[in-house]
Amino acid sequence: MVSSDGLVRSVDRVVSLLELLGSRRTPMRLIEIAQALEIPKSTAHGLLQTLMAKDLVVRDEAQRYRIGIRLFSLAAAALDMIDLRDLARAPMEDLSGTTGCTCNLAVLDGHQVLYIEKVEDRTSALRLVTQIGTRLPAHATALGKVLVAALPDPELRGWLADHEFVRLTPRTIADADAFARELGKQAEVGYAIDNHEFHSAVTGIAAPVRDHTGATIAALSLSCLEPVDDHELEGLAASVVAAAGAISVALRSSGG
Incomplete structure (x- = not known):
């Protein structure tokens, strides 16, 4: 979906998610990410799964997410x-x-x-x-x-x-x-x-x-x-x- 200012909503959310993880010194849980971005938990999960598939985000053993090395x-x-x-x-x-x-x-x-x-x-x-x-x-x-x-x-x-x-x-x-x-x-x-x-x-x-x-x-x-x-x-x-x-x-x- 494209907003009135020409932004693609899903891409905008991905960028916001990456910026959020990049600003934190410790990994974040799914619920924390959803709350910080003010989006449904299911939406946050879908975004994270897609980014993980591209090695842009990684998940640790405690089910917490952080920026992947591919971004750097x-x-x-x-x-x-x-x-x-x-x-x-x-x-x-x-x-x-x-x-x-x-x-x-x-x-x-x-x-x-x-x-x-x-x-x-x-x-x-x-x-x-x-x-x-x-x-x-x-x-x-x-x-x-x-x-x-x-x-x-x-x-x-x-x-x-x-x-x-x-x-x-x-x-x-x-x-x-x-x-x-x-x-x-x-x-x-x-x-x-x-x-x-x-x-x-x-x-x-x-x-x-x-x-x-x-x-x-x-x-x-x-x-x-x-x-x-x-x-x-x-x-x-x-x-x-x-x-x-x-x-x-x-x-x-x-x-x-």
Whole structure:
């Protein structure tokens, strides 16, 4: 059935279902999905069965549903069209190798950051649990700060008004005004810092990756598990900015 605005109702429901599952950090039961989407349980079940048949949704042993890995494969294919991950890989490996920290590349997905590439220092005994495809609240990460700051003013105001500023650690910025002030500070220095705001053991430093128009299309970060003092932080920030700049240059040269 096509609505008055030209939308196919069944497709619209599928998209809403996928967005719902993608926004949750834990799998959902059938009844929870039906209630959240305000659709009959039978309709939700039919949609889920179809998506499972296409490997876009998977069901665990507890009869709970989550996004399937095939969705990320499709997203990765779209990203590969501009070779962003391929172009970023070498600078990320250099950055991680010279700093001993984990290097991440991410894009903004609504109110979350979506990790699209990751490089770890293999000589380190410490590991971070984030993986490609991980989504984290944008307000609690350096990556998120960079990406949100790049939004046009009207979108930024709407984002700040709509975002749920959940406190994840004692240092998490938990209100829109304070977050806006933080974005203003990062604009002055050219990078963003997550000072134990997502996890009490992690310091993050991020900088923008820009396309040929100068628009920020992704963010590059270092996540460090070792304590970082102010002097070290400045050096790491300079390295992140330089690596992000190298990726931006490569992207412009490729025509992306």
